[in-house]
Amino acid sequence: MKIYGLIYTTVSSDKSPWKRSGFQTVSYSQELMRESDVLEIEKRIHFPGSGIINYKETVFYYEFKGEVYLIILQIRDLPEETDEFGRGGVFLCQGFIFPPGLWRLFPSPLALLELVKDHTFENRDQVFSSPLIDRKTGNFRPIEVSNDKIKDIPSLLPSLKSKFEWKLALLINKLASSGGEKPTLLFRGEPGRVSTLLDKLIAYVPEALKVNIGWDSAFDNGNLTFFPLKITGFSKNRPIGGKPIYIDIETQSIDEPSEIKEAFTPQTPYERWLYECRHEKIDKTEIEGAYELSVFLTEGKKSSPEKVLRKKSCFVSVNRDLIEEAFFDRCGKLLGSELSRYVADALSTDTKLDLLIEALPPEKLTNTLEKVILENRLTPEVLKTSLPETIRASAGDKLRLILKAWDGKPLSIQDIEKLEEEEKRDLIVYFLLSGWAEKPWMIDLLKNNEKLFNEMFAFPEVRAVIEKIIQKVISEDREFKEIAPLLAREAISQGVTYEIFTQRISPLQVIENFLKDYPWSEVDMKTLFSWAKKRKPPEKVFPYIRAFFYPREGISKNILRDERIRGRLLECLLTYHQYKPEELERLGFKKEEILRKKELIEEKSLLAKVKKKFKKLFDFRKEV
């Protein structure tokens, strides 16, 4: 690789290739630089005056032929030398120009000087006797660097030891992010210390940004307003202009003007990572990776997992809000804002970042989509948008079936057969609870799968839906429509839900079992009595129905002997059928038994009346 160079100093016209006297660029690498480049570089050469410094460095980046090179100017005071008029103030500026392939390997620029130390001039005589300089043409012959010289480059960044240094790292990142415009930084300290510190700090600026900045370690007596570099140092005579943030290296203090307080607050994801994760060991790759990630998040630039930071946990922890925002924004564009809100809730921030980096791959999103649709019972009505074709194309079995239903197509047994048992159950629960419960295909699916049907009862939410479906099925027979809710409820409590659902048993059987084996309430009895009144008695296979609702058709002796329901039957005969005591006695009920029941019925009635009065009174008082 080639390192280019230039020399700026004062010479008499006979020593100048351009036959001019005075300060000028007497030599520069002509295969790289044009005269206009030389003029631009000269603008960055500031000599503070003889006796103020012995040596200083000016470091900046400059574009030649579309590529950004690093330029390090070494400026030496030559107090013993004079110009052709016998005056002092002579200095030598030697510039080294490092190609991107070289400087990008090094975290800190000044380490590159090691590569050119054998070609560094201490005075003007050395310049003009060097084979690097063609005195006739003014060409600076490039220095060739072999790969051997650049093999042991340290990967870890120079360590920043204090909060002061970290604050400064943040500050120069801010400056670099602004394109090198704001804020201007002015360091007070010896040129060597200023340069060493800035060399360390710039290692913490990503490559893409560091090209925006540069520094002059001794800008004593200068005017910052007109100087292209916004980071300068001084040791004796403070420069004017530039409205800089003043930093004293000796006292480690920073003069923080109130109007630029934000300059000290980490704002971009990269800055937050840099500042908050500073206790982790950071190398150059991580700096670049974190910056890549930061730009990716804030500007939406495409990236890839290989380019971004590998150890992301700290980055995620300090940028959670931005990751969430970016995910919601970009996922929203793909899936619609409603669905992406659910997807976002279902994923961890780390996963979201990974998905974002991979540009939200459909094949990785579909699993989550299935999950959120099923868990949140999402429907096209809720989401108000359809899923994009890329997602549909990558959908797994479950999501495909969901989308089929969303498209209004019926699902068949064959469709769900392919699914695992658990998947089937999840899917059916979803359909039952999301508005598909009463679809004929849904009822068919349940009718044809008893195991699945029974499993539904494990879910309390589903029970209510099933009850409704059963009511619907029962209601299809007009004869039972009136008492369908009661029948459905009773079928569930009797454990014959599937049987009644598939019509394997008659609703009359449910009523028969109800009368025979289950406790009933006054209300249930009234409902059934009202229903029964409108119908003829059933066949004799339902003796309890006949006994309770049609007793005058004859009551089976077995029922009269059944001690469990004898009391209830007596009460029914007295209450609903107005049996007289002698009729009851003829059926085998004893006088005392009848009397006691009557009293009980009267007590019940009285209690009901009192309750009613109290309720009225209570309601009245409430109104008052």
Added chain:
Amino acid sequence: MINIRCPYCLKEISLNEAQTYKCSNPDCGEYIPRDFVEKREIPRATVGLIGFRGHGKTTYITSLFYLLKFFKTKWEGYYFLTLDDHTGNIIYEHVPQFEEKSSLPDGTPANFPRPALIRFYKVPYFKDYFLSVYDTGGEVFTRTEQIMDQGRFVAHSDTVLFIFSINDLGERWSDNIEKLLDIYIRAVYDKMRVDLKKRQHLIIVLTKADTLKNTTPEKQLSEELINYLDTGTYLEYLLIDDKYINKKLKYYSRIIKNWLKEKGCHGFISAAEDNFKSVEYTIVSSTGAAPVGKKLAKKLEPQDPKRVLDPFLWILEKNRPKKLLEKLFGGR
């Protein structure tokens, strides 16, 4: 509100009277001396030094300050104050070095210059005055691009001192000064679009004039000019009055101009007079004799610099507020 041009960044700014005067240009923010802002009635001159490297710009200005310091003991009630630290350094560090160590000022690097800001009190004939002087390396004036960058302060100067040493310009010295003027006009008038004819006075300063006393015929000063130079010690300036300014200075300006014409500088003179508000001609010897290496030939004494105050007096005269009659009939 006070409208003013910031002497440090050269931007037109408005300052609030109730506050400390800090330049409102966000790229500058320098404190501007209070009197410079508030004492608008005091005349002021902004001066740029133009000239080739090594022709004595810095030496001239150092010598001028040396003499102006010296006159504190001669002119009744006269003194001056520097308005910032930088100017303080020039006056109280560089000038004493020039005076006591007899060493020439270092060559000025081609940086963007900081002004020397001075407030003069009770200068004979002119009274109080503000002076801002900008000096940079001579390399700046060899290219239009550099004038537009590091040399942009000249565009905002009321007066430029065009300083050159004929003996340092080689054989074709008249061509060389014409070339320098040509570059300057191109940069400032053409590229920076400054109307020099309306805004800028030009004062030609032939430095190192002592070297023109015994030289080749094509550079040799006339007897009259040699005499004028030699008699131009500080004693000449003890009494500055209308006669000196309006008669003597003007007379010798014309003599020098004619001498330059004689030497073939017609083109230079015509270009200068056509393009500037006014042109005056002076000759000076900042140190009285050519230095030896880095050192002056001998320890500097007040009588050594010759005619050093002439350009200064021209600056003050050109920028002095004139009464109507003076404006109409009193020349430019």
